[in-house]
Amino acid sequence: MHLWHLTADAPRTPHRVRPGEPVTLTIGTWPIEPGQQVRVQLRVEGAGRPRSERTIEARWERNQGPNSVWTASIGPFERGAKVTYTLTASSSQGVAAGPTVSFRVGPKLYLALLWHQHQPVYKDTRSASPRGSHVQPWVRLHALRDYLGMPAIVAQHPGIRATFNLTPSLLWQLDDLLDGATDRAWELSRTPPARLSSADRDRLLATFFDADHQHQIDIHPRYAELRARQARGASLDDREARDLQMWFNLAWCAVELRRGEVQLVTGERASMRDLVDKGQGFEARDFDRLEEEMHKVMRAVVPMHRTLQDEGQIEVTTTPFYHPILPLLIDTDRATIDRPGATFPRRFAYPQDAAAQVQKAIDHYKSVFRRRPRGMWPAEGAVSQASVALFGGARVRWIATDQGVLALSGRFGYQVSDPDVLCRPYRVVEGDHQLVVFFRDTRASDDIGFVHHRHEPAEAARMFVDDLRARFVDRLRSDDDRVLTVVVDGENAWGAYRDDGRPFLHALYRALEDDPDIETVTFSGYLDGDPARNLPAHGAGDQSRVDNLYTGSWIDEAGSKPGVDLGTWIGEPEENTAWELLGDARSFLDAQQATPASAPEAFEALYIAEGSDWFWWFGDDQDSGKDEEFDELFRMHLRHVYESLGAQPPARLWEPIVERVFVWNYGTSGVAAPAGFALAIRTSGPGLLSWQADGGPAHVALAKPVGGVMSGTVFHQATIGRPPPGARQLTVTFDGDADRDAPGFTTTLPIGAG
Template identity: 55%
Template sequence: MRIWHMTADAPRMPLRAAPEERIRLRVGTWPVAPGQSVWATCRVRGKDGSATELVRKGRWLCNEGPNSIWEIELGRFRRGDSVEYTVLGSDAEGGDCSSEQFAFSVGPKLLLALLWHQHQPLYAPHHAGPGPAILRQPWARLHALRDYLGMAALAAEQPALHLTINLSPVLLLQLDGYVAHTMTDAALELTRKPAEQLDAEERRQLLASFFDAHWHNQIERHPRYAELFARHAAEKPFSAQDLRDLQMWFNLAWFSSELRRGELRLPTGKVASVRRFVEQGAGFSHQDVLEMIAEQEAVMEAVVPLHAELQRRGQIEVSTTPKYHPILPLLVDTDRATLDRAGTWLPERFAHPEDAHAQVRAAVADYTRRFGVPPRGMWPAEGAVADFVVPIFAEHGVRWLASDRGVLARSGKWGYAVDDPDVACQPYRAEAAGTELTVFFRDTQLADAIGFSYQHYADPARAARHWLTDLKERLASRVSGEDRVVTVALDGENPWGGYVDDGRSFLRALYAECVAEPQIETVTFSEYLDGNAARDLAPHPVAGLERVHELFNGSWADESGSAPGVDLGTWIGEEEENRAWNLLGALRRALSDAGLTPEAAPEAFEALYAAEGSDWFW
């Protein structure tokens, strides 16, 4: 009699064992004969040091040609159990046989590293005059009201949930400016001015811009705001009271649902809420407007302290981005840009790796000043990486980066098979010029589903279940190695305007599903690398990771109309983009010809670095 296990016709199902999950062992024997029996001996070692011996009998399932197929059921086991087992058999004539020893550990089948990227470009020109700088757009302020504080507060509701939030330095620079009253924006100044004192041009600007909100999710749901919208659409005149109510509602609609419906106790010691204004609905006074603006400042002031508090608890990791969100490989050398769309061409060469160093160095310094420790990781702007930027990050102490799996697919001589979960669900060691760091590659499908699809679901809980089911069926059930990790990285601000309730119902359902699902464990990126004994997470030092060869010069984006595969064509190659690069080059030459250095002319170089931001090339 012969016996076999862990083959195509006799697998262990599932291959990876989650806590409390039953395990089925398929076993094959030869030849088909009466009087045979099959069983398994099993030794279970608990993380508490306990040991248990088990014997489980198998049952015959069927005959396939000359072979018999059997099944043995094991479990259920506890998290942290280590299981060793052997399958054995005997026939009617007393002949015995056994397999080799097999083993598995019990824990989550897949670790989930979720990253929310929070960023706004610098909306102000270089400003050296009296009074606050006037930002050209209000988005840093308005997204702070809905997203930057609210997303962290939402994570805090689920202490078992671990995730990463990326805060770009240029975003935080603007929030600082609002709180210190060194920055403002035109919409805020139109809000602040008493409605009776608005001149004709200011009234026109207010009516032209204060309905710049999502109709269904920000305007229609608020009766007075919808009434004002209808009045404007009908070209009816606005009284001073109408204008003041519009001043209020344009701003109130951007506050998170937590602040519109209740209150948040902030780590600054303040309590933020606009519920009283939402309940009032109409007939606001100018004093109401000023108090609402004060609530905005309290929210913006608390963004960094709340993230710092959650990071100290170990629940979140805060990562960062090179200071002004530049496409770092393009700063190093535009001649090495990946362009693969017909009709595109390269600009005059711009090659200033010293600027790339300056952007990373400034981000590390800014982060350290705010959080008291240097950052461990970065989300490079637009996920743009290349093998030749690895030393720039590594030399400034950055231990990990995150990018898109499309970059992994184009790395190496032949690319990587990213449709294989065992290939995609792991970080890689990137090496260059004697340096090394870890690169995580995000699952594009899971990220895009949140960013572009689930806002169309009528039932947020169903959307959350659908997302987790996709993760389990497409990835968790197919990975063979232990401690595989899937990265999901996306905007933490832009999707939520399209969701009912600012996406809160969806996110609460998603977070609850992730915490409750034994097959999944959420982690921060540094937690994955360093381990966390309190959560039974083993360390994964960079030296033990598989190497990614020839890290591709690309980003998350595949430019429309280009050859398949990620590239950098969104930020270079067209006439207006190339003109911008040529202007940057001319500025760089002018600074050099004048003998200026960052130390001698810091304001000039700061303006240069701001102009290198990716957003102006989009």
């Protein structure tokens, strides 16, 4: 006699058992014989109750071919219960022993959700004055919309656990702004219109509409009116300029601040509602009030995260200090680049710098949050086997990266389409150090960043949960607990959502709180367990080992072979030039026998220049629409390496790495394009652009989307290169789509003398 169970024709239904859920065991026996019996020896323990045992007689259901099919009902059980059962069958011919099976009652899937928030160093660290020392405003503006609001939303959903990654470079700049520094956009905002120079007014028109047009500009009548004037190429009078100075800042304030008053964890209250209601005709005192309210919000960011972490609802993680691509600091010659035509720069290999970036992040975290970080999100999810020793040596317990890294790790790779393979952490070992690695699901993560904003909030939340059910919950077959990792950019996506993403996030958290099969956890909570929530521990020793962690990131470079790589930051001519300039600065420090202890300012500038953000925008694979600004910041930080030691920076650091581009839009209408610059035409939407130089042959180009970061704004732009030598003017025609808010136009663009 033979007995079988947990096969396709004899399953346990459901296979993974949640609290309160009845369970049906299906059992098969062979051959068909009279007098057969099948029994289930059931043992239940845990869940805070005494151990219990009993025997259940299975019920014969039918004969199917030469086999008999039986069923037995067990449960329901309480959360945390460990259920063990043994099957036996008997007949006149003897006894057949079946398998002994155990499972723990709990959610069918744990969900570890990480929101990543980061800004590169926009501060000119050698500025003579702290006022205006931050070249860009994005730390301040995202603090007003995202850095406080995101954890505050979690706090309104007690059943949700989430993880927030706050990079040290972000927190350091936030602290600097609270200590008296300002950004140039705020200084420009505060300048009375009568004192604005012509260049200042050009900056207003060029940069003070850097916000999502649909969700941040058009919803405010006065701001929308000013944008319409800019689109028509009209100039602004002093009153209009003053209103634009205010609305750029107000539009970045979170919806809860614009519509009401917010009680802050610091005990203060903040609101911009009166300024929004005023709408126009702003005065100097209004800017004083806005500054006061902004500082209240920024002061509350760290205390909010610290409080929620201390209460156990969130985990706060960190990133190597200035967001470098660690594998490239360790050794650029070992980078994974597979784009046709890509080459390696002169070798850069400073693992000591990589280790310093990790340790500096830990030290900073301890000073801010009064504890050690347990986990890290490596910048851009970039990891390698060699990086394991850096994290493990710094006593980091876990990191996360992309499923694409797991797919290519080990000797033969991993089948990440199998939910039982992807939905689990793994253990990696390098020398004496070990580390737990979580691998994110790319699709679920990217859907939040790039898809769900197109749908109504409740529908988008349902789509997210339904997708997890279809791809994971309903397909898991292991009796072991499983955790799905989702890592998302937690700041740049929300401009594309209605009301700063608040309705979506509330709908998402409600859906997850109400779902009986999915439970949110922090990463460390999953590893350590939480008795109060009947969450068992899943320590490093419980995890399978990955023998060789692939060198990759969460990005597959555009135009490269399929599979994650590091080509976004290395391999193209501009990127390689930047690496060699960085290497020159590092060699200069070596030649000076400088150390972080003897030359801290020089090394700080070097570490800033090692950040990933500059390299992201070099080359053709990414386009911010403002690559020259990142180029200048990168070279500025490198110049500081030399200047801090009293040396003259090399002449190359005053020369642009990226090709100089003059961007024409209605804000620059009538301004001659400088000779020697490439030209880009910015349009109001997608469409076909044609141009002629001095009545010569016509050329065409497609206006493509660029940007999508910092402000979250996506522009459409066609780069048409350098005009022919001696050209005096271009005639440009844009064949747009009025139905997509992209009306066509024809204009003449003068070319400056060479």
